[in-house]
Amino acid sequence: MKSENVKQLKLAENNGGAVSSVQSQIKVVCSARRFVCLAVFLGLFFLGFSNEKINAQSASSKSPEQEKTGSVLVIPVIGDIDSGVSFFVQRMLRKAEREKISVVVLEINSNGGLVKEAQDIKDALLRSPILTVAFVKGRALSAAALITISCEKILMTQGAELGAATPFMLMGPSVKAAEPKFVSAFRAEFEGAAEARKRPKSLAGAMVDKDHDSIPGLVKRGEILTLTTETAGEHGYCDHIVSDLDHAMKRLKINPSVIERVEPTSGEELARWLTNPNVSVLLFTVGIWTIILELVIFGWGILGWVGLMCLALFFGGHLFAYLAGMEALILFFVGMLLLLLELLIIPGFGITGILGILSLGISIVIVFGGVYTAIHAISKMMALSILFFIALYYMGPKVKLFDSFVLKQELSTSGGFVAVDANPYDSLLNLEGITLSPCRPSGFARIGSERLEVVSEGDFIEREKRVVVVKVEGTKIVIRALVG
Secondary structure (H helix, E strand, O other): OHHHHHHHHHHHHHHHHHHHHHHHHHHHHHHHHHHHHHHHHHHHHHHHHHHHHHHHHHHHOOOHHHHOOEEEEEEEEEOOEOHHHHHHHHHHHHHHHHOOOOEEEEEEEEOOEOHHHHHHHHHHHHHOOOEEEEEEEEEEEOHHHHHHHOOOEEEEOOOOEEEOOOOEEEEOOEEEEOOHHHHHHHHHHHHHHHHHOOOOHHHHHHOOOOOOOOEOOOEOOOOOOEEEHHHHHHOOOOOEEOOOHHHHHHHOOOOEEEEEEOOOOHHHHHHHHHOOHHHHHHHHHHHHHHHHHHHHHHOOOHHHHHHHHHHHHHHHHHHHOOOOOHHHHHHHHHHHHHHHHHHHOOOOOOHHHHHHHHHHHHHHHHHHOOHHHHHHHHHHHHHHHHHHHHHHHHHHHHOHHHHHHOOOOOOOHHHOOOOOOOOOOHHHOOOEEEEOOOEOOEEEEEEOOEEEEEEEOOOOEOOOOEEEEEEEEOOEEEEEEOOO
16 A cells, blocks of 8 residues: 555656646747747838838938929910900919919019909919919019919019009099008008918018018118019028029929910900000990981991991900900990980980989999999090090081081172071060970970970970960070969
8 A cells, every 4th residue: 555655646746747847838839929929010010110111211202303293384474464464364274274284384574553453363373273483584563563472482583573562543644642441452462462372471561551660671661662583582582593484493393394385365465455444445435426426416327337346346355354244235235225215215314314324334333343443434535525526626627527517608698698587486475385295394385376396494394285485585485384
């Protein structure tokens, strides 16, 4: 028994040693597996990190030339900023978006122009998703300065200028400073464009309004700011100084595949000429008066067609340039029709004439783009009308067309002509009669056996009413309605 217990004990000890050795082997295997898993995890992590780093490096290693490679559209902005230039630039910006142009370059050399047209171009530039570059090749003053600072990049040649944008108003032949509210509004346009393009706002305001804080080294209070090429570069209003377009592309690190230079079409050039304020006023004035002369005096002939052609050019140019819509044309012709009805059919002057004048006035305001511009245009039309009648007075007798309206023969007694009674209707005083038409105040009445043109004392007298002659002044017969 004792020996058997000893054997079992030894066997148990042996078994315990075997179990512990197996357990230690299992622990080693588990530790190895954990190490392998950790190594694999760390390897994948660093591999992923290195791939991200490589990808980031490869992305950052792309050259700017590759990012900016594409087509370039060059738009000239030369001369006065008027409706034709505004229409042309906006059309080209739409073309660039439609054709996915990479860069739009505005070649600018202008002393300024109309405020509204510059505002329209500014709005179009700020809305455009395309990279816009202003290339100032001489001057970008007044309205042209607003267009320039509305572009994302500004490049200037040596000796160029930017600024001097105080607004003013044309009052006939004279120039008048704009009212403070207009100066303030135009200053806000400049400052808004500068803020949108992250340029110094104070400099933009100083280009427009004298009432600004002094800017050391640039401009004092009470002066208007104009930047040269060097000072513009020092203060964030010129990104690069360049000599030509190729140099500009290199400084901007643009590798253009195609450079397309556009010019206004012949139709746009014609519309620009027709919408010139002086030309449009002349066309409108000539058109109106030739039609009136033709209808009132001559009937209808060549002058009428000339007038219609002038009005067609006037409205056609503004419609083509999107400066007016069909509503202006409709209002104009409605007004003309009402005035002709009042002049030729409806006696006197009443609601028809007033509505006609209002329709014409509203159409002119729409065409010229505002009340102040329309007033300026109307003043020009009135001045031209006065000159027109003066010329007609002196040249009419010499023009064969007016022979039937000008008495060229001397009516002397030796020629058989005798004087007539200066008061042929004195005998009608206090006579009664009956009106043949409404008198408002003029009309016709039968007095005795004669049908005569008469005038009431100011009251309206209906047709077929008994009247009495109360006054006779030469050929003027004044009547009064009888009561009862």
